[in-house]
Amino acid sequence: MSKDTDVAALERRLGKVHARQRLGIEDAHEAQVFGQGLNFFHIENWYSSHAVIRAVLQLTGLYGRGRRNAAHVRLTTNRVASHRLPSDFDGFRILHLSDLHADMSGGAMKRVRQLVCDLPYDLCVLTGDYRGKTFGPFKAALDTVEEVVAALRPPIFGVLGNHDTVRMVPRLEAMGVRMLMNECALVERGNARIHVAGVDDPHFFRADNIEKAAADIPDEAFSILLAHTPEIYRQAAHAGFDLMLAGHTHGGQICLPGQVPLTLSSDLPRRFGAGAWRYHGMAGYTSVGAGSSVVAVRLNCLPEITLHELRCGPAQ
Numbered sequence: 001m002s003k004d005t006d007v008a009a010l011e012r013r014l015g016k017v018h019a020r021q022r023l024g025i026e027d028a029h030e031a032q033v034f035g036q037g038l039n040f041f042h043i044e045n046w047y048s049s050h051a052v053i054r055a056v057l058q059l060t061g062l063y064g065r066g067r068r069n070a071a072h073v074r075l076t077t078n079r080v081a082s083h084r085l086p087s088d089f090d091g092f093r094i095l096h097l098s099d100l101h102a103d104m105s106g107g108a109m110k111r112v113r114q115l116v117c118d119l120p121y122d123l124c125v126l127t128g129d130y131r132g133k134t135f136g137p138f139k140a141a142l143d144t145v146e147e148v149v150a151a152l153r154p155p156i157f158g159v160l161g162n163h164d165t166v167r168m169v170p171r172l173e174a175m176g177v178r179m180l181m182n183e184c185a186l187v188e189r190g191n192a193r194i195h196v197a198g199v200d201d202p203h204f205f206r207a208d209n210i211e212k213a214a215a216d217i218p219d220e221a222f223s224i225l226l227a228h229t230p231e232i233y234r235q236a237a238h239a240g241f242d243l244m245l246a247g248h249t250h251g252g253q254i255c256l257p258g259q260v261p262l263t264l265s266s267d268l269p270r271r272f273g274a275g276a277w278r279y280h281g282m283a284g285y286t287s288v289g290a291g292s293s294v295v296a297v298r299l300n301c302l303p304e305i306t307l308h309e310l311r312c313g314p315a316q
Helices: 003-014 016-029 049-060 063-070 106-116 139-150 166-175 210-214 230-238
Strands: 074-082 093-097 123-127 156-159 177-179 183-189 192-198 223-226 243-246 275-279 282-286 304-312
Touching (some): 003 166, 016 166, 074 282, 106 139, 106 304, 123 243, 139 166, 156 192, 156 223, 166 177, 183 210, 192 210, 210 223, 210 230, 230 243, 230 275, 230 282
Parallel strands (some): 074 304, 093 123, 123 156, 192 223, 243 282
Antiparallel strands (some): 093 304, 183 192, 275 282
16 A cells, blocks of 8 residues: 555545644654653653663663563453443443553563453453554554454454554554544443544644544433543543543553652643542543553553443442
């Protein structure tokens, strides 16, 4: 597929404005270290960052342990209760995978495939960052993502992250992942339905459009927002979403004892940086991710995939 043909296909899929906006930002800024996006400094775009971090960890004797931890993906669970949830969806389970960084997290991806093999769930969502770098080739990353997706059961919804190019969308959808690019999908169970919306990356590319994604969601409907980063939690809550699922932060990835992050590389309060949280009546969950970014190490913050269970009843 030629570059021109690729652009034409993306314009048909996403609309001319969205496709050209995203591609233009990628061409101009995808390897930018300073400026652009919601925070000023982007360590993942700094060419020497991996070498510096690896050298420091080797000097402190923590590198080997960090490498082993990076492959030790765990399954976590989260209960989300809402009086707005239709009774037919009581007990509905959502498998949440985020930040695979598949081409630099081989051991973790093997562990993910083992964990999901016999796992019971009704819907799977992927909240972005499929490749390791923020620029350059992505075929190797998607080859490994395809192995993971092959172990999953549909329906599968996904969004893009700040490490992802919009050119990934056609192949991800060919795998069976329905990419929500400022779009919304219906999920039906029995005689009821809920809405699942997804936005393009809000962090670096700032291509999210909540208004467009939520345009067709009735006020009384139970709705879920998928976004790569929780940084847009205020907009999501005020748009009326009941649940927001995100990732991006890695929970810090390299943390002090007690899972205290050195940095979240995000513009948000630390209580939103990992796990379950609430804001203005909206439930939220920030996955610490299944893969690792910049360097495939984890300290005091094990990688995860999460099984969310929706229940009818008052919020906890």
